[in-house]
Amino acid sequence: KNQVEQSPQSLIILEGKNCTLQCNYTVSPFSNLRWYKQDTGRGPVSLTIMTFSENTKSNGRYTATLDADTKQSSLHITASQLSDSASYICVVSASNDYKLSFGAGTTVTVRA
Amino acid sequence: DTGVSQDPRHKITKRGQNVTFRCDPISEHNRLYWYRQTLGQGPEFLTYFQNEAQLEKSRLLSDRFSAERPKGSFSTLEIQRTEQGDSAMYLCASTANPGQAYNEQFFGPGTRLTVL
Numbered sequence: 206k207n208q209v210e211q212s213p214q215s216l217i218i219l220e221g222k223n224c225t226l227q228c229n230y231t232v233s234p235f236s237n238l239r240w241y242k243q244d245t246g247r248g249p250v251s252l253t254i255m256t257f258s259e260n261t262k263s264n265g266r267y268t269a270t271l272d273a274d275t276k277q278s279s280l281h282i283t284a285s286q287l288s289d290s291a292s293y294i295c296v297v298s299a300s301n302d303y304k305l306s307f308g309a310g311t312t313v314t315v316r317a
Numbered sequence: 318d319t320g321v322s323q324d325p326r327h328k329i330t331k332r333g334q335n336v337t338f339r340c341d342p343i344s345e346h347n348r349l350y351w352y353r354q355t356l357g358q359g360p361e362f363l364t365y366f367q368n369e370a371q372l373e374k375s376r377l378l379s380d381r382f383s384a385e386r387p388k389g390s391f392s393t394l395e396i397q398r399t400e401q402g403d404s405a406m407y408l409c410a411s412t413a414n415p416g417q418a419y420n421e422q423f424f425g426p427g428t429r430l431t432v433l
Contacts (some may be wrong), residue, residue: 209359224423239421248321248408248424294359303348305422307359 207232209306211295218285218315220316226311228278228295236300239253240280243292252280252293285315319343321425322407329412329431337395338428349392350422351384352408353377360408368391399432406426406430 211232218224230238239255241249253262253269255278261270265281282289295308321410322341330336335394342349347368350397352360364374367399381399386392396403410422 214357242422246406246427246429248323248410248426250424251421254421266365296359303365304362307361308360309357 207297207302207306208231208298209295209297209308211293211311213311214309215312215314219312220285220287220315220317222251222285224282224285224313225279226293226295226313228280228308230276230278230295230306230308232276232297232299235273235276236298238269238271238278238298239296240278241294241296242269243294245291249294249296249299274276282313285313287315289313289316290315306309321409321411321423323407323428326426327429327430327431328374329433331433332401333388333396333398334431335397337393337405338397338430339391339393340409340425341391342409343413343423346411346413346423348412349386350410350412351392351394352410353407354406354427363394396430399430401432404430404432 212227222243239254240252252264252267255271257273268281271278292312294309295311297306324339350365351363354360362375363378364384366386369386381397384394406427408427409425414421
């Protein structure tokens with residue numbers, strides 16, 4: 206069964222600090238992995254997408270890494286801002302399935 | 318705004334009533350998905366359309382749920398005889414080129430359903 210596990214479930218950080226979110230998956234055969242940001246009451250918005258051959262991708266202060274061998278990914282947020290408060294969802298796509306496998310998300314709260 | 322739109326954004330209804338949600342995908346996106354998301358969880362797949370054809374329905378989609386995409390553009394999701402357990406965020410997403418590696422799904426803002 207294709208699964209995506211995220212950790213931690215939630216975290217609180219001070220404005221300006223960095224944080225790292227983790228994603229482990231068992232989706233196979235692997236096609237791509239995305240990180241989405243979902244603000245409260247809104248739909249998810251894509252931050253990064255990585256295929257098998259990509260091991261890092263940045264989008265502003267967001268940097269995602271991918272280790273396809275260990276089936277792990279991380280999302281690093283640098284110099285956090287209050288607007289980074291959101292849920293971050295790891296989503297993995299299998300190459301033989303149109304359906305996406307979603308993690309439960311990590312809720313990040315940035316405090317002044 | 319050329320993104321995915323959903324209407325209404327919020328719906329409060331009494332148990333037993335019928336509700337209908339609408340999704341307008343990005344223009345010319347031929348694949349459209351419906352998801353349900355409960356608090357603290359990721360979205361769960363409900364069903365998807367390739368143009369006007371509904372190609373798969375999840376086990377989550379009981380007999381009370383029906384989705385249509387009559388002209389291959391907008392889609393509707395109807396829930397009959399709503400139950401309190403139907404309370405959730407209903408998300409719609411669309412994609413243009415499902416065969417490519419970067420098969421990105423673009424999500425709408427969602428419809429928040431509350432069943433009293």
